[in-house]
Amino acid sequence: MGTKENLLALFEENKGVYFSGEDIARKLSVSRTAVWKAVKSLRGEGYDIDAVQNKGYSLSVKTDVLSVQGIKKYLKPICSGIDMTVLQTVDSTNAAVREKAAEGAGEGCTVIANNQTNGKGRIGRSFFSPPETGIYMSLLLRPAHYSSKQAVKLTTMAAVAGCEAIETVSGEKAQIKWVNDIYIDGKKVSGILTEASLGLENGFLDYAVLGIGINVYPPKGGFPGELENIAGAVFSMPHDDGKNRLAAEFLNRFMTYYAKPENSGYADKYRSRSLVIGKEVQVIFPGHFQKAVALDIDEACRLIVKYEDGKTESLSSGEISVRLS
Secondary structure, three states: OOHHHHHHHHHHHOOOOOEOHHHHHHHHOOOHHHHHHHHHHHHHOOOOEEEEOOOEEEEOOOOOOOOHHHHHOOOOHHHOOOEEEEEOOEOOHHHHHHHHHHOOOOOOEEEEEOOEOOOEOHHHOEOOOOOOOEEEEEEEEOOOOOOOHHHHHHHHHHHHHHHHHHHHHHOOOOEEEOOOEEEEOOEEEEEEEEEEEEOOOOOOEEEEEEEEEEEOOOOOOOOOOOOOOOEOOOOOOOOOOHHHHHHHHHHHHHHHHHHOHHHOOHHHHHHHOEOOOOOEEEEEEOOEEEEEEEEEEOOOOOEEEEEOOOOEEEEOOOEEEEOOO
């Protein structure tokens, strides 16, 4: 790491603590001029760094900027295999991780962005990803002997992990709209997209890219017209280190489920957070939809629905439109 990255790590581990330029230079084995340049650079990236005569420099406890150093200080040992990159802007974090996968990157390769110019949602939709207000994260996974149908497990584990992370950091109750959306008070605050590459010979996953976007704060100027009645945010106003804490908490929880899915009880947790069980839904097929009632979610996290003609079906993929009461 360079001087700026080392200085940020020092600041993140000691928010609110003042260090003189001389102390920093000694700790980092650099000149005081190098320290001043690093402080100036970090300020340019949005870090609120106080400078007080005879006290030195301090990173404000209210700073909320995504960074590798800011996230890592909250990670648990279960995340030791994660190789993380945080970018200011990217086309799509899923696309960035797919490129790394094609180059042979190992499991745990993670890209997090402050802004996406072409964020992806399910079924070819875009995911609104404005700067400064959200977390856009993709994680490379190489699970052994996973079929394409089993890939839904990754999405459901991520949905539970996302809900638990949101509740831990914000105190807000989070629920899941089958299969991949997280809601707070009837508004979507997070979406999950899992993309996979299958081996042609054995039909198992070569790798999967798990992507999650979280609306941490409302965007400046509000959500676009088509989203203003649908989308929400975890926090209504700035929260001390909210983005770094949320990102880390999600990784801690997801990696715990992923390490031992058979013993984690994630399916029961997914079911207990369902926003749709007992509600009237519309099951969308290519070119048409059918009305149904969502009866339950089974152990494989398939949605069990009953159509108007009395027929029941277990849905393992697809799209539903939910009428929220």
